[in-house]
Amino acid sequence: DWFLGDETEAQKGLAPPSGPPTGASESELANIIKKVKLPAGFKMEVYASGVLAARQMAWGDKGTLFVGSFGLGNVYAIKDNGGKKEVKTILKGLNMPTGLAVKDGSLYVIAVDKLIRYDDIENKLDNPGEGKVVYDDMPSYAAHGWKYLAVDKEGWFYIPFGPPFNVGIPPTSVSQIRRVDPKTGNAEVYALGVRNSVGGDVDPRTGKYWFTENARDWVSDDLPSDKLNMISKLGEHFGYPYCHQGDLPDPKFAMG
Incomplete structure (x- = not known):
């Protein structure tokens, strides 16, 4: 995943990303789904097709x-019209708009370098x-x-900021989880020492934020494992x- 940045010495000679x-x-x-073995009582079906490179949903x-x-x-909207799903591309040209959330009737979209609200x-949907x-x-x-975005009951957004490499001492603006108030633009660093989180959510019972973390590469074929964390x-x-x-x-940064 980190290959999207500038090529480093360690990356030279590796195959490019797909x-x-x-x-x-x-x-x-439908044919792919038929081959999936599910536990008793489970069912899988296609909800909508034509939604390319899909990430977070809301x-x-x-x-x-x-x-x-x-x-x-792209950002897509899927409407159920009497059982038939209609897929609209409602936004184009954003810088990796992977994360989104809906709050008080507004759509919030998080790109690499900005959080945008569509009221x-x-x-x-035809003209946001x-x-x-x-x-x-x-950082860009x-x-x-x-x-990715998660919202707590007070309206704060939790946003991960990953470092721009596999492993290294990160710039002070990344390797962290920030909490942002979209009403004021105020933000605070909520957690540190985080590599690459690709999603999280707030427990409605406790208010605690849980998030995934993809660990570094190239220690071994099996290690390190990824994590599920709670702040x-x-x-x-x-x-x-x-x-x-x-x-x-x-093996390098824990020494001395």
């Missing part, structure tokens, strides 16, 4: 499913407008720069780059 996905037809997807208040994308710059979105940038104090790194206090450090999976010292 191109954007071309997608599959509904019949092709439901609108009127039943619209919004979907961010990786690499293509009254479900009544404006330019949107309002509510937070843009973000592409590698690990794709972000228990403001400023908590989760180890990167000094320690991985909670108990594995980094």
